[in-house]
Amino acid sequence: DAMVIQNPRYQVTQFGKPVTLSCSQTLNHNVMYWYQQKSSQAPKLLFHYYDKDFNNEADTPDNFQSRRPNTSFCFLDIRSPGLGDAAMYLCATSTRGAGAETQYFGPGTRLLVL
Amino acid sequence: GNSVTQMEGPVTLSEEAFLTINCTYTATGYPSLFWYVQYPGEGLQLLLKATKADDKGSNKGFEATYRKETTSFHLEKGSVQVSDSAVYFCALSDAGGSYIPTFGRGTSLIVHP
Numbered sequence: 001d002a003m004v005i006q007n008p009r010y011q012v013t014q015f016g017k018p019v020t021l022s023c024s025q026t027l028n029h030n031v032m033y034w035y036q037q038k039s040s041q042a043p044k045l046l047f048h049y050y051d052k053d054f055n056n057e058a059d060t061p062d063n064f065q066s067r068r069p070n071t072s073f074c075f076l077d078i079r080s081p082g083l084g085d086a087a088m089y090l091c092a093t094s095t096r097g098a099g100a101e102t103q104y105f106g107p108g109t110r111l112l113v114l
Numbered sequence: 115g116n117s118v119t120q121m122e123g124p125v126t127l128s129e130e131a132f133l134t135i136n137c138t139y140t141a142t143g144y145p146s147l148f149w150y151v152q153y154p155g156e157g158l159q160l161l162l163k164a165t166k167a168d169d170k171g172s173n174k175g176f177e178a179t180y181r182k183e184t185t186s187f188h189l190e191k192g193s194v195q196v197s198d199s200a201v202y203f204c205a206l207s208d209a210g211g212s213y214i215p216t217f218g219r220g221t222s223l224i225v226h227p
Contacts, residue, residue, distance in 0.1 A: 004157075031213070042203060042217040043158070090157050094213070101146065101207040103215060105157035 003027070006091050006106035013081050014114050021076040021109045023091030032074040033103070034066060035090040043090055049074060050096065078111075086113045116141045120204050120218035127194055127225050135189040135221045137178075137204035145206040147171075147180050147187040148215070152201045161189075161202070199225045 004025045013019040023032065030051050035043035047056045049068045063085070065077040078085055091106040121136040139145065146165045150158040162171030167182035176191045187204060204218040 006157075040220070040222070042219045045214065048214065092158075096213050101213045101215065102148065102160055102163060103150075103158070105150075105159065108155075108157045110155075 004091060004093055004104050004106035006089075006109050008109060009107060010110050010112070012112045012114060013078075015083065016080045019078050019081055019111065021078075021089050021091075021111070023074045023076070023106055024072050025091075025093045025104075026072070027093055027095075027104060028071060029093035029095045029104070030071070031094045031096055031101075032068060033092040033094075034064075034074070034076050035092065036085075037088045037090055037108070046076070081111070081113045083113050086111055116145070116206060116208055116216040118204050118206055118216050118218035120202075120221050123201075123220070123222035125221060125223050127223070129196055129225055129227050130193045131225075133189070133191040133194045133198075133223065135202055135204075135223070137187045137189065137218060139185050139187065139204075139206050139216075141185075141206055141208055141216075143208045145208045147178070148205040148207065149176070149178055149187070149189050150203040150205060150217075152203065152220070154200070158203060194223070194225045196225045196227055199223055 033048040034046045037043045046060045067075045088108045090108045092103040094103045117140045148163045149161040151161045152158045162173040164171040164180035170179045201220045203220045205215045207215045
């Protein structure tokens with residue numbers, strides 16, 4: 001089945017230790033998104049790629065970086081995680097075109113910062 | 115700019131009760147409207163959508179009608195089950211402008227047996 005896969009599902013890191021979260025998709029969608037979701041809140045968009053074009057949200061901290069080496073994969077790098085970065089990180093994809101832009105989400109990676 | 119307003123939760127119901135979760139929106143242009151559901155510990159899943167005024171989206175017994183005159187997209191279900199317990203997000207996507215979706219803050223639904 002076509003899907004969005006996130007690894008790992010749970011990630012524990014230490015304060016200040018770089019961590020990378022990964023996302024892959026078999027949908028061949030041209031747009032990929034990274035969201036941060038804290039408890040009882042809506043997902044907050046960090047950045048997205050439209051093909052290879054990177055789009056950063058204005059309020060995304062510099063501590064967060066992303067890479068998209070090809071259509072299928074996208075990575076979220078947190079250079080120096082702080083306690084406030086503990087959250088669920090959601091990857092999503094969509095295909096841009098006329099009409100509705102349904103997003104397809106992965107199961108998320110829950111990040112714990114010790 | 116675009117915005118989505120959802121009713122505050124949690125909504126607590128008994129099994130087989132009728133459900134309504136209100137959602138209103140503000141948008142420039144002609145947005146598409148969505149309801150996503152998030153079960154505990156999981157990502158969001160599309161529940162239903164509507165792309166133009168008066169369209170009704172439906173899935174798994176849930177339905178919502180795109181009301182342009184009241185800028186609303188309320189979610190309804192005639193008889194909820196315990197398994198419907200989740201967080202529900204209303205969202206819009208303005209294909210005529212930015213294709214980035216705007217999410218509401220989510221409404222938690224708790225269904226008791």
